Amino acid sequence: MATQRGAYKKSAKRREEILDAAFDVFSRQGYTAASVNEIARTVGMTQPGLLHHFGSKLALLEAVLERRDQLALDILSGRHDVEFLRGLLEIARRNKAVPGLLRLYSILAAESSAPDHPAHEYISRRFGFVVAGTARAFEEIRDRGLLRDGIDPRTAALETTAMAEGLQLLWLQDVDVDMESIVRGHFDGYLTAPLAQLDATPVAGS
Template sequence: MGVIFSPEADNLTTMAGPRGEYSKSVERRAEILEAAFTTFAKSGYTASSVNEIARSVGMTQTGVVHHFAGKLALLQAVLEQRDTRAELLLDGRRGRDFLASLVEISRTQESLRGVVQLYTILSAEATDPDHPAHDYFVARFERIAAAVTLAFEEVGAADGLRDGVDPRRAALLTLATTEGLELLWLNSLEVDMAEDIRRLINSLLIEPI
């Protein structure tokens, strides 16, 4: 995963002090991040949401963004936590099991509307090569595409793909469909993200998941 902001960059002063102070700062960051994830999942990103995060951890808004070197770093940290939670569902899974887990990940997004909205807005802005989050999203898409490609390759090695299905193209199609369905869902179109992803994946496999 690409990293733009060094987690330690805003803690240099603390690191120079006693180990106890550094440990306290790390714990504080974790507390802020958990509060941010919960708040963004519920409300999305607004100016008031940062104030809500600050209140929930007993800090000022300035204190919150100080721990993450600015608002953009906080947003990225929340998105990275979203990816980490999704990857827990994929841990140790290969081939068909990996692809089935993608369906479950899409299902979990239904309870994280604010975070999905945050991701969609920031990823669109980051298509600008000069955007500070550009490299992060490029690396993220490449990493996900590679992992899904490998899963399709593993299914193909077991003769589980339909004729003419190329694992790389299948992975990109799956990723593009997931991104598109999230955008339609955010705009209140009647889609079932999990089941629509399942249908797409099944259209590429001999035996459905």
């Protein structure tokens, strides 16, 4: 049993090393230009050895993307209305600490606009999730009477997503951008009071 646990830990560690290498190669070259062989060389493996852990280049890409998105999912999980917006601000703040992740995502978002790109469905689904979650938060804010008159929740969600994506591109091009501050000001323009002054959703029965 102890031997099995040791083997499992070794395999899990190897998978993480492969994902680190794949992230590095994908973020520099994009998915299309990157090769499994180069990723394998980076971690001192053969291509068949790497494919033992991840069956294909596409499976490797999906694993890298899922790991990239897990942090955001953890931050937003269970949040509603103004707390969801605060979660988006936290993500904007943390993104500045991981420029490589932003670069990888930006490359893939552009590459995958082609319908036949392997990441097309994933990126499209991710955009759908972000827009839907943000629109739902604005709907909840509207239902609490905290959204300014004339603001459509889905339009606000689309504008927020487009602005955040654009800010990331500017920052990656070394434009001096305080993403968190700009996003916060953007949210305040939709709300009846600054986000920092609004209380979270009242808990039922409290």
